[in-house]
Structure formats: C-alpha cells, structure tokens
Amino acid sequence: MDIVKEAIEWRHHIHRYPELSTKEFKTAEFVANKLEEFGLEVHRGIGGTGVVGILKSGNSERSIGLRADMDALQIHEQNSFNHVSKNDGVMHACGHDGHTAMLLGAAHVLADNKSFEGTVYFIFQPDEERGTGAKAMIADGLFTRWHMDAVYGMHNIPGVAKGKFVTRPGALMASESSFEIIIKATGGHAALPHMGTDPIIVGAQVVTALQTIVSRNLSTIDETAVISVTNFETNGTVNVIPSKVTITGDTRSFTDSTLHKIEKAIERVVKGQCISAGVDYGYHFNNSYLSTINTLEETIHAVKAAQKVVGIDNVNGNCERYTISEDFSFMLREVDGCYILIGNGEGECGGTALHNPLYDFNDDILSIGIDYWVTLVNEQLN
Known part of the structure; x- marks a missing residue:
C-alpha cells in the first residue's frame, strides 16, 4: 500500500480513539506494534506511555532523534466526518494524531530504504498538553540511555498555507x-x-x-x-x-x-x-x-531539509516568534536541535484554530511531513 494512504489510515484510527495525557495506552501500543512491523528495535513505557523506536544503518556512530506527541485534549468534538472521535469528550484538537502518523510514515520509509549511515531514534512522547511528558521521558533516561547528536520536533500550524514551513534560530515559542x-x-x-x-x-x-x-x-x-x-x-x-x-x-x-x-x-x-x-x-x-529555543546549526539543517522538500520560497527560516508554548523546550535544553512548524492550511482547508472542537489535522500535509523527516535524516546521516 502507498505510504501516504497508510498514514491517512493510521491518522484516522488514532483520531477516532483519542486518549488524554498519561492515558495513551492504546495509542502507544498501536505505535509500538507498527514500529515492530517495520523492523525497528522498540522500547515501551519510557516516561510512562512513551515509545522509542531505534533504526540503525551502517557503522557510523552519528545519531538523530525525531519526536512526535501522542496525547489528545479534553474537548467534545463537533465534527461529523467518518473519523470523528468515538471517545466522548476527548479529541485530537491539536493534531498530535497527524504528528504521530507522519513520524510513523517516516519510520516505515527509512526502514524500507536504509540510505543513511547512523542511528535514528523515533520518539513518541506522551503528555505534551500538560507539559510533563518530555520531562518524564528525560527523567527516564531518554538522553542518557541513548545518545543523540541532535533532536528535532515538528508541529502543524493552522493559518499557514499547506506546503510551507516556518521556524527560526533562538526562541521560536514562549x-x-x-x-x-x-x-x-x-x-x-x-x-x-x-x-x-x-x-x-x-x-x-x-x-x-x-x-x-x-x-x-x-x-x-x-x-x-x-x-x-x-x-x-x-x-x-x-x-x-x-x-x-x-x-x-x-x-x-x-x-x-x-x-x-x-x-x-x-x-x-x-x-x-x-x-x-x-x-x-x-x-x-x-x-x-520553558521557551522553545532552537540552536543555530540545527535550525540551518532543518531549513535546508524543508527547502529540499517544498522549495526555498516556501520556507521561512526567520519567522516571527509565537507566544504559544511547547514542552519540546525541555528536550532542547538537554540536546541541540530545532522545532519547526508545518502549515496546516488556510481558511476552511486547515485554518481552524488549534484546541477548537471543529479542528482537524489536514491529511494533505502528511506526505510533506513524511518527506521532511526522511530528507532531514538522509541529509544529517549522509
């Protein structure tokens, strides 16, 4: 099956069965099982319900960490599409279902075509919405059990056109x-x-x-x-x-x-x-x-990878700062890295605000996100 079709199916499944922070039991098991299907080494229960998948290729000691969040919000969904939440009062109103599907898609592609030299750590984090998931995974040895030269994260952003990326060195979010x-x-x-x-x-x-x-x-x-x-x-x-x-x-x-x-x-x-x-x-x-502070070198790498996927004109590497917050900030205090935002769309096509009962992740950007992750790995572990 085409990877994008698979990613859409995964995303819709996760959206139908959202789980609140620290309760991502079925989501984590779904992720872990998929990673094992792809042939990755899988570690469950990191910082609670966190999952780490490890993919190695060649003999290089270089490494990179890629992070997606898995938790949903306590919001009653008001959408009517087929993949609407079946868990009353809980919904993926921030797009973590899409983030998880994109990273799973990247893991599948990279496992099928190991065109890199080094180790990729696929980090699926619980409890981002309350701000304690990253700290829990770090306390559970995320960066001491496994060495990562850099760590990268990505989040969708409504109001930015699909196919565009924005980020900046230094403080991106408050x-x-x-x-x-x-x-x-x-x-x-x-x-x-x-x-x-x-x-x-x-x-x-x-x-x-x-x-x-x-x-x-x-x-x-x-x-x-x-x-x-x-x-x-x-x-x-x-x-x-x-x-x-x-x-x-x-x-x-x-x-x-x-x-x-x-x-x-x-x-x-x-x-x-x-x-x-x-x-x-x-x-x-x-x-x-904490404020989300990107390191310069890793931001340059992230921008180059995004430009390779969508073109120079569709990447803003020095965007305005956002007063929203993100617990990936705690990971960036441990390891150099970059957080990037991918446009979810404008108007009716992806422009509904995050944490809104009518929000939905835009399936059209799944392929872009997967390509970004794969390109970043291949560029960094060349």
Whole structure:
C-alpha cells in the first residue's frame, strides 16, 4: 500500500480513539506494534506511555532523534466526518494524531530504504498538553540511555498555507507560567466597610499594577512578555465584603531571565499593595513550559531539509516568534536541535484554530511531513 494512504489510515484510527495525557495506552501500543512491523528495535513505557523506536544503518556512530506527541485534549468534538472521535469528550484538537502518523510514515520509509549511515531514534512522547511528558521521558533516561547528536520536533500550524514551513534560530515559542495570588483580609458587612479590610479593592489595585510590569519593568526590545490575569474569585456575596480574593493568571516570555524577572516582579507588586492596605497575601508561581529555543546549526539543517522538500520560497527560516508554548523546550535544553512548524492550511482547508472542537489535522500535509523527516535524516546521516 502507498505510504501516504497508510498514514491517512493510521491518522484516522488514532483520531477516532483519542486518549488524554498519561492515558495513551492504546495509542502507544498501536505505535509500538507498527514500529515492530517495520523492523525497528522498540522500547515501551519510557516516561510512562512513551515509545522509542531505534533504526540503525551502517557503522557510523552519528545519531538523530525525531519526536512526535501522542496525547489528545479534553474537548467534545463537533465534527461529523467518518473519523470523528468515538471517545466522548476527548479529541485530537491539536493534531498530535497527524504528528504521530507522519513520524510513523517516516519510520516505515527509512526502514524500507536504509540510505543513511547512523542511528535514528523515533520518539513518541506522551503528555505534551500538560507539559510533563518530555520531562518524564528525560527523567527516564531518554538522553542518557541513548545518545543523540541532535533532536528535532515538528508541529502543524493552522493559518499557514499547506506546503510551507516556518521556524527560526533562538526562541521560536514562549515559556508558559501560571500564578496564583491569595489576598487575605477581615472582610465584613457591606454596609460597614470601615469595620474591616476589603480584599476586593486591594485585588483590583493588584490587577492594574501587574500591567505595569511589562510596560515599565521589561525592555521593549529584548524582553517581550505577556502577563494576563484570567480569573478573579472571592468568598463574598451581595451584602458581604469577602475575606479572601484569589487571582490567577498566565505569563509568557522568550528568555529565562525575563521569566525570572516576571516571577519576582509579580510578588513585589502584590507585597507592596498588601502592605499598603494592611492585609496578608499568599503567592505561588509555577513554570509549565520553558521557551522553545532552537540552536543555530540545527535550525540551518532543518531549513535546508524543508527547502529540499517544498522549495526555498516556501520556507521561512526567520519567522516571527509565537507566544504559544511547547514542552519540546525541555528536550532542547538537554540536546541541540530545532522545532519547526508545518502549515496546516488556510481558511476552511486547515485554518481552524488549534484546541477548537471543529479542528482537524489536514491529511494533505502528511506526505510533506513524511518527506521532511526522511530528507532531514538522509541529509544529517549522509
């Protein structure tokens, strides 16, 4: 059977039976069984449900790692095509089904035609959506049990025309961190505010003051960042001034130094406002994803491979940075490498946003993705 037809069948199968992060049991077994069919050495259960397939050719000690993600999202799919999700409330709304199918396709092609010298590691990662899958595989010895000279990843991007690739050296995507601020006051009767302390007033001042961190504390040139307050909750009611306000939010930045500045600046703002008002506070800051930072040499290799597949004019090797986040960033802190984005299409043909109940991976780009992986391996392990 033609490899593209096979890849479409694999993709549709995975889409029909999506599994949430850390629960990718059937998906992982499907992947592992296919790799074994192709003749690869297969290792299961890496970092939970992760799978690593190993393909060797010749005597060279050079090596390369290729990574795809496998998990789905807790979203109720609203599509009506034949391969719609059969697991109610779970769907592949980010295209990980397509990423997995493309990497399987590349493994099949390379196993049938070993035109390279060295070792290829096919990394099928669980739990990307929660940001812990890459760390789990790394902790389980991904880069200590096996040596990789470089590691590469790929993700589809709606809104970019199919057949086009975008990437850049340095920071391609932002880090993502969340924060929780708890303001503790005495509260009281709504008719007698002077009898207690009001955390709502303090919370409102905190929300406003947080906006000055980006505009007044960070460089507009090399410290681009976003700080968003996304939730404001109290334990009050219509005639009760609350005793507690909980403020939560999200931050994005492109460098570790900016990330650390933001973490400290948020607490400084909160502490100042609370001291001024005479109330107590609690503060928690959690980093989920680091910024995705491509190394220069590997980005050059990725761009050349993409250009060979789709032509120079269809590859942007110095694109704008994206404020979305990706846990492949943790792999790039261990091994040099490059993350590249492949256009999923525009408008009705692939342009539906990621994490949307009407999203679907564009089958027309499966062959392009497979060709990119095969070309990258053959170029790097020539």
